Amino acid sequence: MGELLGVAVLGAGHMGTDHIRRLDRVISGARVAAVADPDRGRAEEAAAGLAGVSVHTDPVAALDAPGVAAVLIASPGPAHEEALLAAFARRLPVLCEKPMAPDSTGALRVVEAEVALGRRLAQIGFMRRYDGEYRRLKALLDGGRLGRPLMLHCTHRNVSSPGHFTSAMLIDSSVSHEIDAARWLLGQELTAVTVLRPTPSADAPEGLLDPQFVLLETAAGALVDVEVFVNCGFGYQVRCEAVCERGSARIGDEHTMVVTTRDGAREEVAQDHLVRFADAYDREVQTWVDATRRGEVTGPSAWDGYAASVVAEAGVRSLRTGARVAVGLAGRPDLYARVSR
Structure with missing residues (x-):
């Protein structure tokens, strides 16, 4: 396989720092070659103790740093398109967080740029496809033993939301994971979105519409409902139940430590996504590194990123209007005809 894959990590915030740790201490076959963040002090702190790492405030400079052969984008969403296009221009494989x-216009530009190259370079970070429970549910549904899937019931809860979180972000940041998971689990495109707004929780920040109830329709007539509640106060919970013609299957029930004392039993509840999906992130990045070193690109594609963006935008319109909003996708390019693994 040759030498270690040199990776430029763009973004040294919560997610980027965790990926730097992962590449350095968990993943085999790769090393961190460069770190970029507009806050140089934060980039230097994230790269501290790593040998042979260059630090940059300009992400493009990081792509051109010595030893860089691949890119992991963990910067805020508005910076992703420019970074992806710069990586494409250098023919660098990319793992890009969602x-x-x-927006869907920018996402389509990314798709068109990759199609113009004539080959895939981007994998999008929908890490639930790498979670052990989700993978078992996918295999069960694909095997057909339960018959045709009729409904998915999904739950997405966070302890609290960041101060910058908006009502629209419950859809395009949080529910975007369920959007991709539903497409992947069912093997169907989503065709319409309806968002219902119960009375906000008293614990939600002023003006934040939290929780929300999202209803997704699929091309084959299945329904997907998502309860998203980002200020539930007690833990990070992600669950999914598939209801099929001949049975059902549920994932996401906590299988964590139970501590018993004379005061009773207490079950631990994950407090954040980096805890709940730690194994999925590890498997995602390891799979990406292994494929990249083989000269391959697998996993969720730029088309999957585009489709999720279009559905999320329809959801935000429904949130604002209360109406059912149809989803309109561009024609799917031949480059993405093969199902993403």
Whole structure:
């Protein structure tokens, strides 16, 4: 396989720092070659103790740094399109955290740029496809033992939302994971979105419409409902139940430590996505590194990133109007005809 894959990590915030740790301490076959963040001090702190790492405030400079052969984009969403296009121009394979771009217009530009290259370079970070429970559910549904899937019931809860979180971000940041998971689990495109708004929780920040109830329709007539509640106060919970013609299957029930004392039993509840999906992130990045070293690109594609963006935008319109909003996708290019693994 040759020498270690040199990776430029763009973004040294919460997610980027965790990926730097992962590449350095968990993943085999790769090393961090460069780190970029507009806050140089933050980039230097994230890269501290790593040998042979260059630090940059300009992400493009990081792409051109010595030893860089691949890119991991963990910067805020508005910076993704420019970074992806710069990586494409250098023929660098990319793992890009979602959202691929902040809107569907930008996402389509990314798709068109990759199609113009005539080959895939981008994998989009929908890490639930790498979670053990989600993978078992996917295999069960694909095997057909339960018959045709009729409905998915999904739950997405966070302890609290960041101060900058908006009502629209419950859809395009949080529910975007369920959007991709539903497309992947069912093997169907989503065709319409309806968002219902219950009375906001008293614990939600002023003006934030939290929780929300999202209803997704698929091309083959299945329904997907998502309860998204980002200020539930008690833990990070992600669950999914598939209801099929001949049975159902549920994932996401906590299988964590139970501590028993004379005061009773207490079950631990994950407090954030980096805890709940730690194994999925590890498997995602390891799979990306292995494929990149083989000269391959697997996993969620730029088309998957575009489709999720279009559905999320329809959801935001429904949130604002209360109406059912149809989803309109561009024609799917031949480059993405093969199902993403």
